[in-house]
Amino acid sequence: xxxxxxxxxxxxxxxxxxxYEKQGLIRSERRDNGYRDFDQGMVRLVNLIRxxxxxxxxxxxxxxxxxxxxxxxxxxxxxxxxxxxxxDDVDAKIAEMIKLRGLLADTLNQVCPLQATSKxxxxx
Numbered sequence: 001x002x003x004x005x006x007x008x009x010x011x012x013x014x015x016x017x018x019x020y021e022k023q024g025l026i027r028s029e030r031r032d033n034g035y036r037d038f039d040q041g042m043v044r045l046v047n048l049i050r051x052x053x054x055x056x057x058x059x060x061x062x063x064x065x066x067x068x069x070x071x072x073x074x075x076x077x078x079x080x081x082x083x084x085x086x087x088d089d090v091d092a093k094i095a096e097m098i099k100l101r102g103l104l105a106d107t108l109n110q111v112c113p114l115q116a117t118s119k120x121x122x123x124x
Contacts, residue, residue, distance in 0.1 A: 020046065025062060
């Protein structure tokens with residue numbers, strides 16, 4: 001698919017996709033006319049990158065994850081260790097977000113108790 005279609009399917013700008021490609025996060029083949037041609041798997045990969053960024057991971061950290069996934073030469077143990085590190089990072093971020101949510105809810109209760117009681121509580 002062309003870069004415009006990938007951008008549309010992932011809700012990411014073409015400039016962002018070019019940046020991802022330049023940094024080695026995604027790849028394309030060049031057609032004879034010079035256009036980039038992305039395979040269907042890039043949709044999933046771009047969505048993974050965006051999700052990682054939303055969770056607070058840098059592009060460099062996301063590249064590490066992508067390299068682990070793509071690098072079949074790593075042993076099973078090495079791959080498992082690297083992916084476990086990233087899972088631990090995600091768990092730590094989730095714990096931080098839960099703490100932040102609690103602090104915000106407590107502050108809301110203190111500042112505006114009536115407002116806080118009218119909102120549904122969503123906890124993980």
